[in-house]
Amino acid sequence: MTPAIETISLSRRYGRMIALDQLNLRVERGSIYGFIGPNGAGKTTTLRLLAGLLEPSSGEIRLSGQRLVPGSGQRLVGYMPDFFGVYDDLRVWEYLDFFARCYGIPSDRRSRTVDELLSLVDLSSKRTAYVQTLSRGMQQRLCLAHALVHNPPVLLLDEPASGLDPRARVELRELLRTLREMDKTVVLSSHILSELAEICTEIGIIESGKMVISGPVDEVRRQLQGGAQLRIRVLHSVEQAEIVLRGLVGTASETLPHLRNVRLAPTEERTLIIELDEADETLQTRLLHYLIGQGLAISEFRAQAENLEELFLRLTAGE
Amino acid sequence: MLHFQLNPIIVKEVRTRMRGMRPYLILTGFLVLLALTGLGIYQLMLQQARFGGAVLSAQVGQALFRGLSFVELLLIIMLAPALTSATISSEREQLTYDMLMATPLRPGQLLWGKLLAALSYLFLLIFASLPVFSIVLVFGGVEPRALVKTVVLLLVTTVAFGAIGLFCSSLFRRTARATTVAYLLVVLLIGVPLLIGAVWGQFSNPPGQSPPPMLYYLNPLSALFAVTTIEPGVIEGGFDPGMMPFIAFDFSTGGLPFLHLLSSGVIFYGPAGVVVIPIYRATLIGYSLMTVLLCWISAHLVLPHRRWHLRWTDLGFALLLIGLGAVAYFTHAWWYLVPPPLVMGPAG
Numbered sequence: 001m002t003p004a005i006e007t008i009s010l011s012r013r014y015g016r017m018i019a020l021d022q023l024n025l026r027v028e029r030g031s032i033y034g035f036i037g038p039n040g041a042g043k044t045t046t047l048r049l050l051a052g053l054l055e056p057s058s059g060e061i062r063l064s065g066q067r068l069v070p071g072s073g074q075r076l077v078g079y080m081p082d083f084f085g086v087y088d089d090l091r092v093w094e095y096l097d098f099f100a101r102c103y104g105i106p107s108d109r110r111s112r113t114v115d116e117l118l119s120l121v122d123l124s125s126k127r128t129a130y131v132q133t134l135s136r137g138m139q140q141r142l143c144l145a146h147a148l149v150h151n152p153p154v155l156l157l158d159e160p161a162s163g164l165d166p167r168a169r170v171e172l173r174e175l176l177r178t179l180r181e182m183d184k185t186v187v188l189s190s191h192i193l194s195e196l197a198e199i200c201t202e203i204g205i206i207e208s209g210k211m212v213i214s215g216p217v218d219e220v221r222r223q224l225q226g227g228a229q230l231r232i233r234v235l236h237s238v239e240q241a242e243i244v245l246r247g248l249v250g251t252a253s254e255t256l257p258h259l260r261n262v263r264l265a266p267t268e269e270r271t272l273i274i275e276l277d278e279a280d281e282t283l284q285t286r287l288l289h290y291l292i293g294q295g296l297a298i299s300e301f302r303a304q305a306e307n308l309e310e311l312f313l314r315l316t317a318g319e
Numbered sequence: 320m321l322h323f324q325l326n327p328i329i330v331k332e333v334r335t336r337m338r339g340m341r342p343y344l345i346l347t348g349f350l351v352l353l354a355l356t357g358l359g360i361y362q363l364m365l366q367q368a369r370f371g372g373a374v375l376s377a378q379v380g381q382a383l384f385r386g387l388s389f390v391e392l393l394l395i396i397m398l399a400p401a402l403t404s405a406t407i408s409s410e411r412e413q414l415t416y417d418m419l420m421a422t423p424l425r426p427g428q429l430l431w432g433k434l435l436a437a438l439s440y441l442f443l444l445i446f447a448s449l450p451v452f453s454i455v456l457v458f459g460g461v462e463p464r465a466l467v468k469t470v471v472l473l474l475v476t477t478v479a480f481g482a483i484g485l486f487c488s489s490l491f492r493r494t495a496r497a498t499t500v501a502y503l504l505v506v507l508l509i510g511v512p513l514l515i516g517a518v519w520g521q522f523s524n525p526p527g528q529s530p531p532p533m534l535y536y537l538n539p540l541s542a543l544f545a546v547t548t549i550e551p552g553v554i555e556g557g558f559d560p561g562m563m564p565f566i567a568f569d570f571s572t573g574g575l576p577f578l579h580l581l582s583s584g585v586i587f588y589g590p591a592g593v594v595v596i597p598i599y600r601a602t603l604i605g606y607s608l609m610t611v612l613l614c615w616i617s618a619h620l621v622l623p624h625r626r627w628h629l630r631w632t633d634l635g636f637a638l639l640l641i642g643l644g645a646v647a648y649f650t651h652a653w654w655y656l657v658p659p660p661l662v663m664g665p666a667g
Contacts, residue, residue: 074422075423077421079421084414085410085414086413086415087413089335090331098327101327102419104324104423
């Protein structure tokens with residue numbers, strides 16, 4: 001199937017500085033793609049290139065298989081910039097009506113479109129309020145609604161959750177899920193990984209203008225972890241458990257998993273984190289059986305998923 | 320199906336332009352200032368009559384017309400760049416520029432929508448001032464032709480000075496800088512020619528020569544002075560008393576203070592008498608060319624990328640500029656007028 005977005009060796013320079021270096025990106029239709037990277041990694045440049053606001057220094061962009069030429073992509077994408085502005089002196093409905101006019105939506109459809117979008121972003125009750133009176137979260141949703149005014153198949157959201165309080169973030173997440181159900185392809189960027197982990201189907205990690213890794217979230221996690229972690233909690237005598245487990249580190253056994261490291265969980269009592277070479281469930285079951293056989297009273301035994309933040313930090317450490 | 324749609328920028332600007340107190344305060348201030356000017360001029364005329372001067376009703380009408388026109392022009396000169404110098408830069412400052420550029424809205428639409436919306440407010444001010452101007456009719460003395468010329472000059476100046484603000488707004492990212500540079504350009508157009516004209520005679524050879532009219536071609540004040548000065552009727556060997564103007568060369572300012580400063584480059588004293596050079600003709604042509612040129616450059620400056628790549632709109636601008644250039648070339652005898660040889664110094 002033709003991907004919604006594809007970039008081929010996409011580069012962008014600002015003078016001598018390379019903001020984006022040979023980026024090859026592929027975003028499948030209907031996915032929510034999270035673009036992760038530290039500040040200045042090239043996320044905004046990529047999104048601005050996809051929105052047609054910047055011209056590539058080299059390489060090409062394809063939207064739904066069509067090569068993007070300047071001025072051709074506006075109807076295919078909806079773009080929400082990282083620092084968005086709102087016209088303070090407009091009412092909420094006028095704001096959307098203005099952008100609907102910019103996209104050439106005929107008058108007979110405009111009013112309906114505005115009402116539908118206000119309903120989608122839960123701002124119907126604020127229809128006649130001035131934009132300046134809305135909260136930051138409401139303005140963010142209004143800005144998202146403006147990007148949807150022409151019903152584009154692709155949405156580009158630059159740092160959509162920045163500056164939002166926890167409640168507004170949850171609302172935004174719900175809204176993104178709704179958009180996915182509407183079969184929209186959403187590309188969003190963030191430097192806060194926890195924002196993206198729960199909603200994205202695919203992620204790409206970018207640093208210094210280069211894509212470090214890209215793919216479905218679980219696959220990326222698996223690739224980055226390169227093994228597995230187990231979390232074990234004992235009822236008492238964590239020291240004994242640690243001795244037993246340390247005895248297994250580095251030993252070659254066919255019936256038990258290969259342990260790389262054992263450490264105490266820094267924030268929890270009677271809890272150990274074990275790093276394994278591979279995530280094999282059979283071997284993990286045998287390990288549990290072995291530990292019980294050693295007389296340890298185990299109250300919790302489960303795979304510990306390293307969060308994206310830790311993975312990202314590990315991946316980009318020392319660069 | 321084809322459907323006509325108003326420029327979205329105009330719709331938005333018109334919706335928001337008259338919101339709040341500010342536009343009404345400006346309008347009120349503008350009209351109050353004009354009314355006070357009219358009252359002041361009338362009092363001045365009365366004072367002249369009290370001190371023994373022969374002041375006719377028509378002279379009062381002419382002085383009022385001239386004074387009000389100048390005040391209106393000054394207000395336009397001050398307001399037009401202020402209203403347009405924020406048009407594009409404010410979109411950048413408000414962070415809405417990217418959102419606009421991400422829509423199919425063309426930079427040309429953005430530009431002319433902004434310009435027209437800003438100017439429409441100024442046109443409203445001009446229109447609203449007509450009742451104040453109508454007081455001139457009570458006194459008479461103003462030809463309808465002079466009235467039409469004045470209105471045309473005011474409108475063309477409004478557009479040209481609006482284009483200066485628009486150009487600066489497209490060039491600079493910050494409104495404060497755009498406004499400052501716009502006013503610097505205004506000072507350059509108005510103040511510098513007047514300054515050069517003031518010292519011209521001291522450096523000319525032989526000394527005491529009048530500056531050439533060309534120096535004032537882009538100065539709207541000089542142009543308005545030319546429009547509102549009635550050339551005395553001339554007959555063989557002297558002035559025709561029957562065609563003697565109410566505002567004669569020795570009363571060329573209609574008794575209004577400071578206006579004599581503008582006579583330089585406009586009023587010349589030839590062997591056949593006083594000659595008023597209609598430099599407003601060159602001003603109209605010059606401002607039309609300047610407006611098209613500034614809008615052309617601005618249309619490139621607002622582009623987010625590929626700013627200087629040629630586009631189809633360039634062909635339109637080029638054709639317009641060539642057309643105006645051709646008009647200027649073929650009508651040069653109409654607007655390029657050489658003053659008669661000097662026989663005496665300028666009045667005032």
